[in-house]
Amino acid sequence: MIKRIGILTSGGDAPGMNAAIRAAVLTAAAHNIDVIGFRHGFNGLLEDDSQTLLPQHVQHIIQQGGTIIKSARCKALHTDAGARQAADTLHRLQLDALLIIGGDGSFRGALAIAPYYRGQIIGVPGTIDNDVDGTDFTIGFATAIDTALDAIDKIRDTADAFERIFLVELMGRHSGYIALSAGIAAGAEQIICPEFGALQANALKTLITPIQRAQLLRGKSSYIMVVAENSYPGGTTALAEALSSALGIECRACILGHIQRGGSPVGADRILATKLGAFAVEQLVAGAHLMMAGEINQQALLYPLAQTGERKKQIDPFLVRWQQQIASD
Numbered sequence: 242m243i244k245r246i247g248i249l250t251s252g253g254d255a256p257g258m259n260a261a262i263r264a265a266v267l268t269a270a271a272h273n274i275d276v277i278g279f280r281h282g283f284n285g286l287l288e289d290d291s292q293t294l295l296p297q298h299v300q301h302i303i304q305q306g307g308t309i310i311k312s313a314r315c316k317a318l319h320t321d322a323g324a325r326q327a328a329d330t331l332h333r334l335q336l337d338a339l340l341i342i343g344g345d346g347s348f349r350g351a352l353a354i355a356p357y358y359r360g361q362i363i364g365v366p367g368t369i370d371n372d373v374d375g376t377d378f379t380i381g382f383a384t385a386i387d388t389a390l391d392a393i394d395k396i397r398d399t400a401d402a403f404e405r406i407f408l409v410e411l412m413g414r415h416s417g418y419i420a421l422s423a424g425i426a427a428g429a430e431q432i433i434c435p436e437f438g439a440l441q442a443n444a445l446k447t448l449i450t451p452i453q454r455a456q457l458l459r460g461k462s463s464y465i466m467v468v469a470e471n472s473y474p475g476g477t478t479a480l481a482e483a484l485s486s487a488l489g490i491e492c493r494a495c496i497l498g499h500i501q502r503g504g505s506p507v508g509a510d511r512i513l514a515t516k517l518g519a520f521a522v523e524q525l526v527a528g529a530h531l532m533m534a535g536e537i538n539q540q541a542l543l544y545p546l547a548q549t550g551e552r553k554k555q556i557d558p559f560l561v562r563w564q565q566q567i568a569s570d
């Protein structure tokens with residue numbers, strides 16, 4: 242019988258985390274379950290920094306970006322002492338379960354606590370990167386795409402005016418999900434993702450040839466290359482400089498950065514977050530343990546927490562093939 246659950250948001254924050262907290266708190270209240278929110282991710286467990294979360298605390302937060310209980314990364318959790326300490330806090334506060342909203346790194350943190358904790362553990366996928374296996378989409382991804390699109394559309398205006406080449410760097414750590422999706426939706430001429438293989442300095446030719454061909458066919462015009470972070474050894478600014486000198490044309494770099502993590506969640510993220518936050522609590526009541534609440538083909542389902550980061554989630558092979566084809570035509 243679950244009477245009290247702990248909840249925390251961990252790793253890179255994502256728009257929609259508040260919506261997931263809200264849904265979990267409201268669902269818990271409907272089951273007469275108390276909710277304790279830990280502040281600053283797993284650090285809240287180690288430092289015993291928590292607050293009671295009642296339905297009135299989660300009113301009108303569905304539209305807010307960020308997370309009302311804050312987020313952080315926590316290295317100490319990955320030590321034996323840290324994991325034991327986290328479990329001690331959970332036992333002392335008599336929590337029957339822990340709900341973690343975060344990415345696969347946060348789920349690894351949860352798995353580190355598991356051997357020392359007598360309660361249940363469940364994860365809800367929240368990261369803009371959409372790199373968690375076992376769910377079609379993670380909370381925050383849809384908003385990040387729209388934010389990136391808004392920026393790229395604006396860059397297109399100035400790129401058009403000057404008939405310039407722009408390299409726009411998008412986030413995603415080691416995944417090209419954001420770059421591919423936003424690049425496709427923005428009509429980018431080229432997209433560079435880690436999935437296409439590491440880009441070495443001597444691979445510049447493969448990038449230059451399509452630009453020269455496009456200029457030959459269309460004349461001078463704007464050209465946007467969306468680059469996933471970590472694609473080029475020296476970074477996107479260095480890549481723009483290398484292209485500038487190789488082409489003899491000025492190329493500009495724009496690093497979008499953390500703007501992609503902020504903002505009011507779009508409808509799709511609010512709905513996904515609400516569904517998964519509520520489903521996670523219902524599944525805890527039903528006895529779920531060491532699972533992630535995900536959604537595949539619009540169906541909420543459980544997926545083993547340990548497998549969420551095991552395989553690299555594949556970016557859409559159809560869009561990859563199509564993009565590479567039009568970039569080289």
Ligand code: F6P
Pocket residue numbers: 252253344368369370412413414415470502
């Ligand atoms: O995982 C989310 C993410 O925004 C990645 O896309 C990015 O690589 C990373 O976090 C940035 O982390 P930080 O905010 O610690 O710089």
